Amino acid sequence: MQLKTTDLCDAHPEKIQVAEPIGFKDFGGAKYFSGKIHTVKCFEDNSLVRKALETNGDGKVLIIDGGASMRCALLGDMLADLAIKNKWGGIIVYGCIRDSEAIAKLPLGVKALNTNPIKSNKRNEGQDNITVRFAGTDFVPGQFVYADADGIIVAKEALTI
Numbered sequence: 001m002q003l004k005t006t007d008l009c010d011a012h013p014e015k016i017q018v019a020e021p022i023g024f025k026d027f028g029g030a031k032y033f034s035g036k037i038h039t040v041k042c043f044e045d046n047s048l049v050r051k052a053l054e055t056n057g058d059g060k061v062l063i064i065d066g067g068a069s070m071r072c073a074l075l076g077d078m079l080a081d082l083a084i085k086n087k088w089g090g091i092i093v094y095g096c097i098r099d100s101e102a103i104a105k106l107p108l109g110v111k112a113l114n115t116n117p118i119k120s121n122k123r124n125e126g127q128d129n130i131t132v133r134f135a136g137t138d139f140v141p142g143q144f145v146y147a148d149a150d151g152i153i154v155a156k157e158a159l160t161i
Helices: 005-011 047-053 077-085 100-104
Strands: 016-018 033-041 060-065 073-075 090-097 109-115 132-134 137-139 144-148 151-155
Touching: 005 016, 005 144, 005 151, 016 137, 033 047, 033 090, 047 060, 047 077, 060 132, 060 144, 073 109, 077 100, 090 144, 137 151
Parallel strands: 033 060, 060 090, 073 090, 090 109
Antiparallel strands: 016 151, 033 144, 132 137, 144 151
């Protein structure tokens, strides 16, 4: 059963943060996704994104704080395939993706601000699994994120209805 963000907001208003609707679009084939938060903070360099997606993502969602850069993509179809192989529940990118038509066919939840066909740099720069903040929301490693067509919410603990 997929937990809808609207139902979770109604059932647990005191336990959630709701990300501001700043323009995230759905790009993946899975429209509902949730899991324990793992973060990567990087700017126009997706080296740490690849490293994170190479690990076991069972029950996790990768939150990528790309500083809202529109100059290059931090996720493409090959990394999305890697996420599926390693059982990640979804990916939220505060920035851009590429290969959007291919990603739309994959059984993976992907939200991002937009697309850009340019690949990112590879300098191994960034930070892994730290608290990041965007859309008026703190994304804390180990907390839980829920995402669907209506929005993104974060909770300190796993929620049920």
